[in-house]
Amino acid sequence: MSTTIYVNAVVFTAEPDGRTEESFAVTDGVVSAVGSVDDVRATAPGATEVDLGGRFISPGVIDSHTHLASFGTALGKAQLRDCRTLDDIRERLLRWKEANPEAPRVLGGGWLFDAVGDTHPTAAMLDEVLPDIPVYLDANDLHSTWLNSAALQEAGVDRDTPDPVGGEIARDSSGEATGLLYETAGRKYAWDFLDSISTLEDRIRSLRRAFTAYLASGVTGVTDMALTEPEIEALRTLVARDGRLPFPVTGHILMIAESDARANLNQVDRATALRDELERSGESEWFRISGVKFIMDGVIDAKTATMCCPYADGSNTDPIWDADRMKPVAAAADAAGLQIAMHAIGDRTSEIAIEVLEYCSAENGSGIRSRRHRIEHLESVTDGTIRRMADLGAVASMQPVHSDPAIMDNWKAVLGDERQERGFPWHKFRESGVPITLGTDAPTAPHEALPNLYIALTGGSSLSPGLPPYHPERAFTPAEALTALTAGGAYAGYMENVGRIRPGFRANFIELDVNPLDTDPRELLGAEVIATHVHGECAYSAATDHADKN
Known part of the structure; x- marks a missing residue:
């Protein structure tokens, strides 16, 4: 067995009483002791020690509601969340297309309804700047999908396409699809098509x-x-x-x-x-x-x-x-x-x-x-x-x-x-x-x-x-x-052996450069995750990440 003792830290345990400790030990990927430095050292004499320099330690965050694959896909799309007007959206899409000249379609996400104005989005709004390439834009909430005319044609959405259970295709007075797919219509006709290719x-x-x-x-x-x-x-x-x-x-x-x-x-x-x-x-x-x-x-x-x-x-x-x-x-x-x-x-x-x-x-x-x-x-x-x-x-x-x-x-x-x-x-x-x-x-x-x-x-x-x-x-x-x-x-999430820094739990923990328990919350907006550990191993290091980018 291999044990490492971490000292000189503020260790938030996530126990019900909200207490912090100053040291913990990890043995073969599992937390084996938590408490004062002396008490933790007593559990593993001669173990390797790591001085954390007073850093704040927390159990690793568990994002209890996410969409992994679509999140990863979204990282490569045109990011529209900060666009405040239709012109902002169109400019962002044109820049994305310039940066991705070989892309067969323009993909974006994060647009907000109030950025478009008093009316809901239409294919015509996108056709003005991108008439010849399919455009698929997920709303910020992922419950509506905005397509241009080329995308509507590619996905096979027209006046004869039925509304699915729990969804709606926006249409004009003559019944033609206008470019917005609500709820399950977006999944069935846009997302499922993109998944298929x-x-x-x-x-x-x-x-x-x-x-x-x-x-x-x-x-x-x-x-x-x-x-x-x-x-x-x-x-x-x-x-x-x-x-x-x-x-x-x-x-x-x-x-x-x-x-x-x-x-x-x-x-x-x-x-x-x-x-x-x-x-x-x-x-x-x-x-x-x-x-x-x-x-x-x-x-x-x-x-x-x-x-x-x-x-x-x-x-x-x-x-x-x-x-x-x-x-x-x-x-x-x-x-x-x-x-x-x-x-x-x-x-x-x-x-x-x-x-x-x-x-x-x-x-x-x-x-x-x-x-x-x-x-x-x-x-x-x-x-x-x-x-x-x-x-x-x-x-x-x-x-x-x-x-x-x-x-x-x-x-x-x-x-x-x-x-x-x-x-x-x-x-x-x-x-x-x-x-x-x-x-x-x-x-x-x-x-x-x-x-x-x-x-x-x-x-x-x-x-x-x-x-x-x-x-x-x-x-x-x-x-x-x-x-x-x-x-x-x-x-x-029925994850029974993670989420706390407690003996017997997996050593999933993070190091932060601020202490959220006593700092001005505004400091969190500029704070950094120094390191992320999964099952006792360092899975991310800010120092390594910065070195790779330089």
Whole structure:
């Protein structure tokens, strides 16, 4: 056995009491002791020692809601999140095309609805500058896809193309597609087409980019929240080639809402079979299927999230998965031991999610609190839903980066009433004792852990720090937020031996150049991850990274 003792540090353990220690030991990739320097030294006399120079040490961040492959792909696209006008978007796309002259199509992501103006995006807006090459642009929230005319033609979207369950093709008065695909229409007609022309090696390159970016951000584990069969194939291929992944991944298989009830149940059977196959093969040490993901509604920005009361313009929308369609499918998943994760952004949708969990409990007689079923996002939610979540032990999986004031203007405008000031009620979840985990939902938002932590601590903007914060009284304390980012992600993801610096847990930890427990939160925006360790080994070093870039 080989033991290394780390001394001269502020060690945040992520234990329930929020305590810090000054030293810890790692033996063969596992934490073997935590405490004072003298106590830790006593456990391994003569062990190698590393002086950390007073650095802050935390368990590695677990991004509990991400989309690995699409995040890695997005890193190579035109980045549009900071574009404030249509002209900004078009200029950014032209620059990307100039930088990628051999690309057969222009790919972009991150555009915001309010950057386009009062009207929704159209193909004609893109055709003005890029008429001859297909253009596919994912919205910031990934719930709408904007195509130019060449892309509509390439993907086969025209006046005769039907709207899928839970989706819509924007059309003009004559029925012609105008360029915007909402919700499942974007996945079915744009994403699935692009997937069909991508290769296994394309997907593997995307995954490697995502892993590299995450390690540099201090992430040592993720839960992938919408796995498809091609993405599963790519992850398994990486495990086969390398014998491991850069860090452990748990995943939820995306459930596609079909009109045929048997087809929906078949998806549960497939998820169960894949989970069992990974367990038998031993791949689950690095890649494990833990559950299924239901995208129950859309997003507030596009007015596709289902609300208890209409939007400011009087519109509303039906859920993608209504209670009648979802209950038997969710009950089958629960009975199979699969964790249920439900995308629910609108306040009515989260009520339906609770109804579904209550149905599963009654139908299966299961210990529902122990199942750790999850509701994702919860941007607009009633007090009654929060109380019922506490009763059920349901996990609140939320993303502070989605409340960055820099992207909130349209969110507020479409609600138009007091609801625009009642969003993201983190404090109510804490007060009710609901288990909490914090992620990023990359690539719908920046993936970096420290800016995400900054927003959790302040309600402020990491994109435009000068903006007023959104209800800072709802923010987390540093210990609360760090715990939700680490131990909270482990709990929500059924990662039983990571997320804390505790004897017997995997030595997944990070070194920071600031102490979030006592520094001004603004320091986090310029802070750096000095090193990221996975299973006791250094997986990322800022010093090496800087040397490689120089």
